[in-house]
Amino acid sequence: MKSDRRSFLKSAGSLGLLSGAGASSLAGAVPTDLAAPEGRSEELPSKVILLSIKTAQGESLGVKTPHGILDVRHASALLHMRAPLTLDAMLQGGDFRALAALIRKAEGTPAARAAYLDEAHIRYGRLFQNPGKIVCIGLNYREHAKEAGEPVPAIPILFNKYNNALAPHQCTIELPTHVSTKFDYEVELLVVIGRTARDVSEADALDYVAGYCTANDFSARDLQLELDGHQWMLGKTLDGFGPIGPYFVSADLVGDPGKLNIECRVNGETRQHSNTANLIYSVPYLVSYISRHFGLEAGDLIFTGTPPGVIVGKPKTEQVWLKAGDRIACSVGDLGELTFSLA
Numbered sequence: 001m002k003s004d005r006r007s008f009l010k011s012a013g014s015l016g017l018l019s020g021a022g023a024s025s026l027a028g029a030v031p032t033d034l035a036a037p038e039g040r041s042e043e044l045p046s047k048v049i050l051l052s053i054k055t056a057q058g059e060s061l062g063v064k065t066p067h068g069i070l071d072v073r074h075a076s077a078l079l080h081m082r083a084p085l086t087l088d089a090m091l092q093g094g095d096f097r098a099l100a101a102l103i104r105k106a107e108g109t110p111a112a113r114a115a116y117l118d119e120a121h122i123r124y125g126r127l128f129q130n131p132g133k134i135v136c137i138g139l140n141y142r143e144h145a146k147e148a149g150e151p152v153p154a155i156p157i158l159f160n161k162y163n164n165a166l167a168p169h170q171c172t173i174e175l176p177t178h179v180s181t182k183f184d185y186e187v188e189l190l191v192v193i194g195r196t197a198r199d200v201s202e203a204d205a206l207d208y209v210a211g212y213c214t215a216n217d218f219s220a221r222d223l224q225l226e227l228d229g230h231q232w233m234l235g236k237t238l239d240g241f242g243p244i245g246p247y248f249v250s251a252d253l254v255g256d257p258g259k260l261n262i263e264c265r266v267n268g269e270t271r272q273h274s275n276t277a278n279l280i281y282s283v284p285y286l287v288s289y290i291s292r293h294f295g296l297e298a299g300d301l302i303f304t305g306t307p308p309g310v311i312v313g314k315p316k317t318e319q320v321w322l323k324a325g326d327r328i329a330c331s332v333g334d335l336g337e338l339t340f341s342l343a
Contacts (some may be wrong), residue, residue, distance in 0.1 A: 036182045042195040042298070044210050045096045048103075049203055049336075050087055052168065053117070059125040061086055063103055064247065064261045068116040072099065075106045075115035075299035087248055088130050091194060091210055091299040124169040127213060127244050133300040134161040135290060136217060136236065140280050140305025145311030156281045161217075161237040161303070169245030171340045173218065175324060176238055180220035183322040183342070187272055187330040189257060189265035190215035190244055191283055197296040205287035208296065209339055212257060214338040216243045216264070216265035216330050217303050221312045221321075242303075247336040257283040260333030262307055274307030276332070281305075 049064040053071060056304055060073035061084060076083045083102040084090035090099055106112035138157035139145040145152050167173065175183055194210025217236060224235025254260075257276060264272040281289070288305060290296060310317050322328075330338040 009025050032049070042094055043050065043096055044194040044252075045090070045099075046252045047251045048099075048250050049253070050090075050127075051246055052087065053126050054123040054125045056309075059086065059129075060319065061090065061099070062117075062122070063099075065103070065107075065116070066118070067107075069119050069122055070103065070106055071115045071117055074308045074339070075102055075112050078110060078112050078115055081105060086129065086204065087127055088299055091192070092132075094195075094296070094298065104239050121274050124246055126166050126168045127248055128166055128299070128301060130163060131166075131299045131301050132297050133244070134163070134165070134303070135300070135301040136161060137281065137286060137305040138232065141274060141278050142273070142280055142308070142309045143278070143308035144306060144313065146337075147279075147308050147310070152280060156286060158290070159232045159236065164239050165218075165237045165241040165242035167243040167340065169243065169336075169338055169340070171240060171243055172343050173240040173243070173340060174343055175322075176220070180223050180235075180238075182221040182312075184219045184221050184311045185264050185266065185271065185322065185328055185330075186217040186310060187217055187262055188215045188217050188306050189260060189262060189276055189283075189332045189335075191248065191257070191287065191302040191304060192248060193287070193296045193298060193300040194251075195298055196293075197287060197291040200288055200291045202284045202288040205284035205291075206251065206257075207282070208287060208291075209251045209257075210298070211248050211287065212247075212254050212332070212335055213244050213248050214330050214332045214335045215303055216338060217306060218242065219312075225312070243338055243340045244301075245336065245338050254333065254335070260335075262332045263330070265321070265329045268329075271311075272307050272309035274309075276304075278307065279304060 051062040053060050053062040060071050063070040072083050081102050083098045084095040115198050135158050139153050190213040192210045195208050197208040218241040220235045224232055260276045262274050324343050326342045328340055
């Protein structure tokens, strides 16, 4: 984990966007030559760490800064500036320039100080609420395929989740014990598409990625594997079975997505530990492969697969399925630790 943190801090430079970083000027965290635009732009977000926060006025896009979390909804009202109020709106509307302009203005305007919040006291909302597509990749680590008793896939295995599965950082998943009893964790790197991608090359694929998140492809293994025909979609897309967060980190701050430590802990015990270097099919390959079959649009999500260590991969005599009261913590590089509990 330490090597990932050093590389992330190096790529971020002196922006001071990470929690506990120095008090660098926020003006250096966004392009300085942007005015609030009119119309859609396919410019990718840069040098930002974003989140969703719940406020009395509704959910709002938040920006992690050296001064605290900038509540975009509040800042937009205080400064009388248009800005996207959700991550979906920013990505799908191509509205990063408006957000960058608001961040710049808030940094230099005393009247905007009330829009900065202490992250310790915020409530997290769903980072994504209405993506066009949620694409998932199965068996994308060799050791995970081995523990599952499956051959290494000759091509990427694609399946899907739906928007009802999306859940925020610090959520509680209500286990649907009336339909399933075998609940399992799957920490994953989430790829967020930033512009329309159709039939793109592997060499160019990362040019279409807006950023990354920590995610968990929560699973009901009996529904997925024990029903006739193996019902992957059914076992993967029950309500709340896709926690994501706490942050969206722009791709330029992450650098190479193939060099990130990835880990899952249950009640403090490490269950999964690997590195995205061990992906069978890399992020560029996946973006290219998917885009050759159907178009990817801004705001679409790709769950890239989970490393070994899942419960279903253990001998049946050692399988202790997740239960109410368990707490799950997931981390991918320095994208932020995603936590959630079960009830």
